[in-house]
């Protein structure tokens with residue numbers, strides 16, 4: 001018997017465990033895999049992700065091996081535009097390193113971690129609260145009757161690493177017909193390259209001809225990790241709470257990976273879920289979750305429109321190139337929007 005039982009020990013599950021322990025709950029986390037868990041990812045932590053982690057007591061100062069990045073650059077066929085984050089900097093961090101750090105913090109605060117431990121149903125779980133942090137294909141979502149979605153679509157992501165010194169102090173997003181590649185610096189001599197598309201069969205080698213600029217940058221640098229794939233869903237669930245079960249992270253709905261928002265959302269949800277557990281009021285989390293997903297979902301819609309419609313993409317990139325202030329404003333809303341919302345409106349909305 002435990003206060004909180006968490007299915008899934010990825011970034012979301014571990015963040016929720018740390019936040020729940022801080023409220024004094026006993027917490028057990030169970031994961032099918034073994035730490036450190038790797039996953040296909042762009043591996044970029046935006047300034048707002050770092051803030052959300054700091055709020056959980058996880059400080060990543062000095063942890064990143066690569067220099068921080070200061071903003072985002074979009075590169076199209078004939079245009080490019082860059083903007084700097086309004087405050088702070090982001091870092092690239094290998095998923096395994098992030099996982100090790102979260103595991104260390106969870107252990108330090110007294111979370112019980114059970115690896116190689118797949119949860120097959122919820123009947124045997126004895127806990128006051130059950131949290132589903134079991135990723136995109138969440139079974140907890142199914143068991144708790146929370147599958148119903150307002151919207152759902154999928155893209156496919158593949159990431160791999162290259163041995164080359166990062167050439168930019170920004171995350172670079174390269175746009176091509178039907179796919180994007182984005183590059184995050186993760187070490188003084190290594191970058192992570194993630195490919196996103198709607199085609200489940202498209203891999204880096206098949207897509208490379210669409211990205212001549214990037215291929216010229218990468219030259220003949222060595223690939224340091226095998227290609228790793230994952231589904232990136234755009235999913236908005238009708239509800240994320242039922243009885244004593246709550247979902248968080250990708251299990252609770254997600255925005256397309258191209259936004260770089262997945263981890264930030266998970267960390268923020270973790271803090272809010274712990275607050276709701278403390279108050280014994282999961283409906284509060286339900287409400288907060290619905291409101292918080294709106295801004296990232298809007299941003300994702302804009303990006304996916306650029307993905308789908310070349311007639312929109314190239315002119316939009318051209319306009320942004322000519323009016324970089326608009327891009328800077330978009331980036332500001334992207335990384336500060338959450339805080340703005342929480343600080344100004346959330347208390348009133350939750351009443």
Ligand SMILES: Cc1cc2nc3c(=O)[nH]c(=O)nc-3n(C[C@H](O)[C@H](O)[C@H](O)COP(=O)(O)OP(=O)(O)OC[C@H]3O[C@@H](n4cnc5c(N)ncnc54)[C@H](O)[C@@H]3O)c2cc1C
Nearest residue numbers: 008010011012032041042043044119135157249250262263
């Ligand atoms: C290609 C790609 C690039 C991305 N790039 C970025 C980026 O740059 N920045 C960013 O912030 N986000 C990015 N994301 C999104 C980010 O990776 C996810 O939002 C994040 O991994 C969500 O974490 P999670 O803990 O919810 O899920 P996961 O990381 O999927 O963890 C779920 C865990 O649950 C466990 N599990 C599942 N079922 C069970 C079970 N029955 N019993 C026990 N354990 C179970 C799994 O083993 C796993 O460890 C990207 C995603 C993709 C696909």
